[in-house]
Amino acid sequence: MTIYDLTRALPDIETLRDRCRAMAALELVISGNEDDGYFGYVPAWGQGEDAALMDDGSGGEYAIVFTADGVFGRGFDHESRMSPWADGDGALWPGLVEGIPEVFRPFLTEPAFCSEDGVLHATTVFWRENGDTVWRAGAVEFPEGRADADGADFLFEVLAAGTAEAYRDFAEDYYETDLPLEAVRHIWSLGPVTQEIVSALNPGLPLEVVAPRLAACGYPRTR
Numbered sequence: 001m002t003i004y005d006l007t008r009a010l011p012d013i014e015t016l017r018d019r020c021r022a023m024a025a026l027e028l029v030i031s032g033n034e035d036d037g038y039f040g041y042v043p044a045w046g047q048g049e050d051a052a053l054m055d056d057g058s059g060g061e062y063a064i065v066f067t068a069d070g071v072f073g074r075g076f077d078h079e080s081r082m083s084p085w086a087d088g089d090g091a092l093w094p095g096l097v098e099g100i101p102e103v104f105r106p107f108l109t110e111p112a113f114c115s116e117d118g119v120l121h122a123t124t125v126f127w128r129e130n131g132d133t134v135w136r137a138g139a140v141e142f143p144e145g146r147a148d149a150d151g152a153d154f155l156f157e158v159l160a161a162g163t164a165e166a167y168r169d170f171a172e173d174y175y176e177t178d179l180p181l182e183a184v185r186h187i188w189s190l191g192p193v194t195q196e197i198v199s200a201l202n203p204g205l206p207l208e209v210v211a212p213r214l215a216a217c218g219y220p221r222t223r
Helices: 003-009 013-031 102-109 152-161 164-175 181-188 195-201 207-216
Strands: 039-046 049-055 060-066 070-077 124-129
Touching: 003 124, 003 152, 013 039, 013 049, 013 060, 013 070, 013 152, 013 164, 013 181, 013 195, 013 207, 060 152, 070 102, 070 152, 124 152, 152 164, 164 181, 181 195, 195 207
Parallel strands: none
Antiparallel strands: 039 049, 049 060, 060 070, 070 124
């Protein structure tokens, strides 16, 4: 999967936002950590902006920013031939941000997404304005004809699949545990989180401990 496969696979903006919230909530419950895990969601990340984040702890990451104008997304595979530092020149891959609307251009120099010298950490970039009916990306030619050169496949695989089953498969491998699919589906669909649901995914974790964390990541309902 390349950026072009990803842009065809992603749903509309609000469905994508819901997926991102659900993935962040599942991480909080399954990990039991106070902070966001592999996937996170930050309401009010900026003025009028929410952000969905992924960090695999090994140099792979993404950020998807939901704004009043639409959505900006970028992913970074540090091992990719398309990394700005692959050749040591600190330059974005040709075409990566070609055609990006002016409303999203400030994200190209956003300090949270850039190196100390202002280079965007990105091997994939995509966007969608509110009036668009499709997701868009720049005109990129991949190196050596490789279909996985930009890292879109491993960075966005779970998000693009868009199912509770895909998330469950990821989490069982990552956390080395078995997870009940029905409980995963319940949170995936943003259902009310009860102690029964929490206990199914993380036995011993009290609802009163995780509920404020879920609210802080934008999850709509706990009880």
